[in-house]
Amino acid sequence: MLQSLIFDMDGTLFQTDKILELSLEDTFNHLRRLNKWDAVTPIDKYREIMGVPLPKVWETLLPDHSIEVREQIDTYFLERLIENISNGKGALYPNVKEVFNYLKENNYSIYIASNGLTEYLKAIVNYYDLDYWVTEFFSIQQITTLDKGDLVKDIIKKYNIEKAAVVGDRLSDINAAKDNGLISIGCNFDFAQEDELAQADWVIDDLIELTTILPKL
Template structure:
């Protein structure tokens, strides 16, 4: 754990999903390869499948922006079809079993929930994808709300977190995530930011500006315990 400042104990924690709670590659990579096989079979894409690293490095972006990075040579029709296929294939993968949360995510969330911390998800992903992960891994009862760009129609993580804070009438919260978009969303909304340095999808500068960096999810419990109580 790398602590740069003393945090105030929050009434809520807001979590990114991919690379923070959920080991995205456990469902994404099989779906990714099937997606491009399908695009080629449908005549919408003729090039080889782009490197996996290009997709993993784009996690945290809005889906429409991901395809511009992953297959810039693809048509708008191919991008639109890729949106449909990715959700379909990921939901099939979740239903098929074998997908993974990061170690001790569920027990850590249960402990925070029992201590009265309100828990939320704020993700740039699609609504049914986020719902699918939460349902598959039996986390439904732990969360007070699931916010996603796909459901809320926001154009940035900053806007999504702002909407969450306003709708839930939260006075204090920590933003917990693994990408620069999470850091930006937390800082621009006046939140403490916990950077998750265990996923390894982004570059070394992704989490610059975080208040604290953690190398495993359960470290949140100690951070919460040591935080300055709200007066």
């Protein structure tokens, strides 16, 4: 029987799409004011790579900019994201709290492993009171490799987890499960890609489906 579930945050628990375009547009307007950008905001490109750590985001979106500029933009973007979360412009996916209640009632431990930065995750957890259910959230910032498999490994080691599933929408989540001998549950949500989900052990279209899948595991 499974003991624990390790959830991704963006595109799995939190509807990042609701604040992504707004925050990215703010950020590239900032670049334009600095005369460091003169094209359209690359929202579609960001959607393609959604789920990778932010340093890799800026390598992709700003390949011709210096590391210093990328770091400045990273900070600015994070500020915009947190402000939009705090202003209630984001949202959890349907049934997050219902599923978390089910898990808590059935003695599952809940963890979050995200490629998001610590302050960003903290803003979401605090705004939606997720710490009522979640034992601990982990950010990719906490490890040097920027590999979600290593992040999940740290969770397993810290909490002596033997049987668990990783729930997420991208290949990094599926691989993190495989790398650690865990079950992978792919979420067919906003940023998911069919070829990536094909590699998961299970695929769901709504988090509420976990309540029927988990007893089978």
